[in-house]
Amino acid sequence: MRPSRCRSHKRCPSSACSAAASVKPSSKLKQPGIDQGKVTVVMKFGGSSVANAQRMREVADIVCSFPEHLPCIVLSAMGKTTNLLLQAGTEALTTSPSSIRSLQPLRDIKELHRTAANDLRVDGKAHGEMESLLNELQQLLVGISIMQDLTPRALDSLASFGERLSTRMFAAFLRAEGLLAQQYDAWDLGLTSTDDFTNADVLYEPTLEKIAAALAPQDGPLRTIPVVTGFLARGQNTGAITTLGRGGSDLSATVIGAALDLPEVQVWKDVDGVLTSDPRIVDRALPVPMLTYDEATELAFFGAQVLHPQAMQPALQSRRLAVRVKNSYNRRADGTVIVQQRDMANVLMTSIVLKSNVTLLDVVSTRMLGQFGFLSTVFGIFADNKISVDVVATSEISISLTLDPSKMWSRDLIDEELDALVLAFKGVAKASYQRNMSIISLICNVQRTSQILEKVFKVLGSEGINVKMMSQGASKTNISLVVGEEEARPAIAAIHREFFHC
Template identity: 55%
Template sequence: MAAARVRCHSNAPFTRLPQSGHRNSPTLPISPNRVDFAALKSPRKFLLSIGDGSSCTRRVSGSCLKSTVRAVLDEKKTDAIRETEVEEKRFTCVMKFGGSSVASAERMKEVAELILTFPEESPVIVLSAMGKTTNNLLLAGEKAVSCGVSNASEIEELSIIKELHLRTVKELQIDPSVFLSFLEELEQLLKGIAMMKELTLRTRDYLVSFGECLSTRIFAAYLNKIGVKARQYDAFEIGFITTDDFTNGDILEATYPAVAKRLYDDWVDDPAVPIVTGFLGKGWKTGAVTTLGRGGSDLTATTIGKALGLQEIQVWKDVDGVLTCDPTIYKRATPVPFLTFDEAAELAYFGAQVLHPQSMRPAREGGIPVRVKNSYNPKAPGTIITKTRDMTKTVLTSIVLKRNVTMLDIASTRMLGQVGFLAKVFSIFEDLEISVDVVATSEVSLSLTLDPSKLWSRELIQQELDHVVEELEKIAVVNLSKGRAIISLIGNVQHSSLILERAFHVLWTKGINVQMISQGASKVNISLIVNDDEAEGCVEALHKSFFESGDLSELLIQPRFGNGSPVSALQVEN
């Protein structure tokens, strides 16, 4: 019988899936001829023109054919033989929304409207917990340790959490049964903590997971109510596999294929917008719920982006992108339009709250741009983060402040010519699981700062510091200084002489003593250590000089004297 051409007719947009995307062959129930397919745009429907001029329409769930496929047709079934690639009309981007973006029923409605303003997108949605829910969960857990079992249900923060979520469900007019069992389980967990009189790191992770589990269920229910088919997912149930480092788990490579398979398979079976819990994973040995560290929802989003090979990762915050400094320190901070992954990683690590420190790694590995936008001001251009950008006219990108830092000065004549001295020093920190931020060395001394985020409570901080000093004093003279801050200058370190000259002049005019300086191996960061109580004034003064003086681009092309100083560098502040 004559061969026929099969063409796909639809107004639906065709979205190209990157080469790394997951693909499945379609199954087509059609008749007994050899037929050539030429599918164009439809995500799910094909119009078949058979040799005798008759036609029929058949539905194919979730698939678009990029090129030709040959099928053997039978009256009751079809065996489709793929001759060339099949492209799926599936996910195009990840859209991650932080806690302030979904802090109330009104905010959830606005986020839903925002998502619907991009009809050409097929997004995966990642959500944080509502508002301050994570903080309230932690406070509730700490109070439960000492309040007694009979008083656990009366903890103030538990009441705040219940009231917020019940009010949100009522205002969204959705069925509260979608999450009531979680509130009951949360109360029982707090009673268990009260009975045991301890809050372990493992229990702490399980406790804070309730925030994301609640917010995603409420939001998915609301989308379904307004006619947008959505499906809720707990990240720890769809393949997010981590180390068993509770409160700070690292995502393992097995996560990527597992997440891709689960989300794609569900989409093929029954297309719906995935609503995924941010911040959470499952320990690969224990099988227990783990968390990815504060701000870990960003890492959830970039991990999904890499797993699915998507076109873009969108991180929606409550600010207009990545800024030139913290706007709570200096209100004239402005958005940075473009960043590299390296710059963004340094910004996050040294204190910028906009992004999670580890979130850039999956995006960099997948070559996927990250766009940081403001959910309160979606028309603002935001910040685009990519692998490379034109840095020829860039001096400084942003100034970041990290507070409450402890500095250690370690001096020993044993360092002279001794093999393994630095290894001994850093093994002490490794044994105590304390992270080191900034390091500077000389022939006989070593200066470094400690990351306070790796220490879990004020009492433990002092215990850890005492132990560190005790161990280090066995091999060196140690001077410990608290109340320090790290000011990190992120930008084009090829111009480090210009940056340092300008920075030191600014700080000199303010009478600030820089106690330590370090240039990062990433080549995009210079860190200065100052007293914590002077740090905010330093950031403001540096911002005025680098971002508001208007003369830095001129300095880049001016002739320089033999000592390396630009002609007008020391005239700027006078």
């Protein structure tokens, strides 16, 4: 899907056009999807893409660059709003109820949204809805202050205000520009989840059917653009607001795409698609033109922040839904398209990902060789302690695996919790752990493992880097190497030079 020609240029090359990326939209944008009877594409925009009023204008211009399509727009919160909301919740615990209105994060949120709303000339109705939400937010913070408790349920309610504000503002701006647009909270469309607050799972069976009905083709010559909150749902049993984890707006977009049986969902970020490595580590990282669902899932799980780890699940259910990652600051870049399958004949390495601050746990059986049930016992202990693992390597009497303690325990308790976990193996196995480790994930063509590992270990040997553990994922797209924290970045830079020659 290519955007129409830049309105301010008679000719615009198909490659990245810096002028097009910064052009100011006209005062009245053209309504997209006039000839469409139904939504034809989902376009999701992240927080940096809607960070302020000017960025929202740019997003509106992008939306109208595809006049042949009727989009459903999924938005994240503006800029760092979610972080400010969570900060406000934490500070409310140590602030008196009468002083809540003076909390700096709350003041920053109000100023950001009021300023943007004025700049975008939103109507009185939208202003009123936004002020009502800001008052509701302040009252929630007062309640947190009074109760001296910030529960996961309260955290989700708190975090929801960013998307609820941004979508109301954007829909109102589109209407001010003469476009037909309607705001929806995700639960208005039927997005239903488990009641696992702060990291809920989408319940696909009720959700997909409800979304398809809610966004069914409309009557009339002009079609209304739906503007939907990302990241949010309602719990099936509690009916309370839930969130889908950080980055969950990607998942919201692909759920809607699958529900409507669309050929493509576009996820607009601030990078030119998925890259061969983190540009903060490798300054010459390259865009990857195409990925499979499996590759994208492994990338997300092991640390790449371009997509939510579960965003590919609706695509897997659909089997025809492509996910295209594009740059809202460089709309002419082709981006990365993610599909079910691709030709891997000439693929060696796709991308190199770093996951830092992990712990390596070694567990060795104290019983004789051939003792059955060892692995079952080990993972039973993890289940009892509600601990999930990242990477696993096993032998008959030993197992090595990695944990991400920061996702399980508070920073001050990590050592104590790890010591308690080691004690849980007493009488069954001898356990020990090493902190400050990193996982380097090689997203690659595992059918060519010998060729890949020959090059990797040659590079690591020349750099004097020792691998503590190695594991090959069952998806056949990932080889994981565990190294010391201080060795990880030099290792990634060296491997990247070897495979991508830059």
